[in-house]
Amino acid sequence: MTAVEPSRSIDDLIEPMGTGVFRAVEPLQVAAMLESQGLNDKIAREQYGHADIFALAETAYFHVKAMNRPQARTRTPLKRARPAAQMLHGLLYALPAALLPAASGLVGSQWLMPGLVLTTGFGWIVGSAAAHLGYSLIAQGHPRSAGRVLRSGLLVGVLAAAFMAGTVAISRDGPVMLVALCVMQMAFQIASGILLFYRREGWLGMMMAPAAVAGLAYIVIGDRWVGLLTIWVGLMCILATVAGALRLTLTRGPDDAAEPPLRTLVEANARALAPSLVYALLSAVFLLQAEGRYVLDRADIAVAGAGLVVGMGILEYRAHSFEDDVRAAIGEVRYPADFTRRGRWLLAKGLFVCLAALAVLSVLPLAFLYATGDLTEASVAMAVAHVVIGGAYFVAFLLANQAKVIHLCIAQAVALAVHPLGRLFLPAGHTALADVLLFAAAASLFLVILTVLMSLGLRDVRQYS
Template sequence: MTAVEPSTSRSMDDLIEPMGTGAFRAVEPLQVAAMLESQGLSDRIARERYGHDDVFSLAEAAYTHIKTLDRPRPPLAEAPLKRARPLAQMLHGLLYGLPAALLPAASGLVGARWLMPGLVLTTGLGWVIGSGAAHLAYTLVGRGYPRSAGRVLRSGMLLGVLGATAMAGLLALAMGGPLALVALCVTQLAFQIASGMLLFYRRELWLGVIMLPAVIAGIAYIALADRWVGLLAVCVGVVCVAGVVGSALLLTLAQGEPAAAEPPLRRLSRSHLRGLLPALAWATLTALFLLQAEARYVLDRSDIAVAGAGLVLGMGLLEYRAHRFDDDARASVRDVCYPADFTRRGRWLVAKGVLICLAALSALSSLPLVFLYVKGGLTTESVTMAVAHVTVGGAYFVAFLLANQGKVIHLCLAQAAALAVHPTGRLLLPGGGSAQADVLLFAAAALLFLLILLVLMSRGLRDVRQYR
């Protein structure tokens, strides 16, 4: 039976209006029929009010009418707070690398033979402890416990200094190194953790200003190559690091109201232990993956060791692009009606971010390569190592996005897969001990790491709720 036209008092627009924007997400008439029935519309009402035999006939007409209408735009909500801070975040890598200006002076004082292995070990320790403390502190701040977050950061500093003292002391005893090695390694780790604390509280300017005299002194030693200037540069550096540590500790004490009642830190930490353990595992795996690739070259193949400097300088850029992606993704949610539209736009944003990061890291990595070329030390291995670090940087950008989604366990598994290629592959493959084979394996592991994370991120974009 052919449907008759509904009366003018009961138009299709009147029928569709109560369904809201949900009607525009329907992909077939049966979905419209389900919406109508959920609103209590029966076959009798369809006949009497709209002139159709039943609900399904009415739903087909309504579905046809919906397709002629423009999609309603989502209501404009208050714009979310932007997390990206271009200049400040992009400078993070440079700020973390400020002590590098003192490395020549420190090496001249105690000898690179002892200093470089010690710095590799304490850098890994500081990476793990600093990451774990920052993860727990961010969680506590989010729950409204700023003073407890400060206590966590101070505890991380104490634990790191004690660990660095023990580690550097054992290294000095085992290798017959000077006692100054312990002092320099502890100073390096204290700066690493304290600088992270200043960045936690968004005090990038403080960090740069306090460390400026040390950088100037380090450059002066490089220009003059005088032993006494080197000793002065190291002393100035120790004083500046002490200023950074003191400023960071004062910031942790100034957070929150003095009389604010917060639960005991032990209870708070215990309640977040399940989330802290994966974060510690992720930090350990990333430190192991990156530092072990460079550690074997810090003494006899400096051309390979310095090839990854571009990644250190570009870490702030990766952080900024990750925050920029979150801002753009949240803005996209407000502009689309369908999850599929967001998924397509999100994949474009990921691809755009990866390409920008790879291009920027390539430019930064060219700086040490140009230096090696001028000095006549550019090799195939150093170029391969630089490419590998650029690839790792692209993977870390995607890793930041996945970490913001809470997929830390997935990140650990992906990093473990990369470690299965390098250094495990170096031990299993014939000729894996050569420098060329080693850096090629590292580049292959970095590429595998990036591809796995891209697949995980592409699948994660289907969950739109986390970007609302």
């Protein structure tokens, strides 16, 4: 039987693919490009004389490499996962919590907790926006401008905290000390984010360790003067954290090249920043509105989700591990369909690990509530809801890395439609348990939507090149 003479050459195949083929680092990526253009095994056999689409992609890939173009050089992707450092992020963020008993003793929880809910939410939004813009500017080769953005975010956050806490204190005849404590909280929240932005986890741990020790000493001793000393130690530690963060933002590029005006850079990135800003706002509202209503009269519900805060670093680490593993899978499978199956397995594995880790961490606050006799069905339900939210945040990290922030905004808006808007349809005089269960349902819906979006997105191999 005579072999069929191919009717088209490899050059004919490569030319319509544009420059994207020269950026491919594995034959599988070329196969995905061919499939996206409608090629299949039949066309590979009849028009190009190859057994299947992957054999054709291999030939095209090595043909491009032989052309000796700079874009065709293979590269080994850098590992993004840093286990020890990233898994500690949540614990580092939670260090100031040791100061809360002393702060509550000075101004009263009826003033402190509403103030901290406001400043935490605003700091979440400002910190996220500044970090997103900072990463974009560094990727574009503008490290000094990135530093200016981070410094500006710190200044805006501190001024906003002073204004919000001052408004609460004046309008409700609260203590002046509330303003100082809220400013301290905001300064730490954004400055710690800057330190982690520059990968200085060790600095942050060392700077805040004395404050954590002082806070624990106050819990044991309970004396008012010890409380004042604890707040003073905390203030010194936070000032050191701010100073360290400001120093890092003054870092210059290796070539000290001139950079465009910051206003020009911000305007150029504003369109990409807007969805991230909206998502940060929606996320802050979704989580804090569910917890904030219980900070004064139902402490058991308010503290039940503390495991999520401590576990945020685990979610970040697992998201980076997924990115590393899925890129490694590109070189281990032959067909795009195989890559999709491997990617979905890695997604399921990562989600299971995150949910399991958060479940274990959630046992700690529940055990505390049980020991103090405050454990309730509502607090258990709130802990479960936070475990589910943590799983959703893991998947959200992955979608954000694919620049699918608009999808995240839509999914978060749907969850907000269930809670808090769904509360309007609860019976009059409903219990806290009913509200928390509705919140857990909203969190579950959020997780399902994000998981489906991520699973469908794994069909596109090119986004992991």
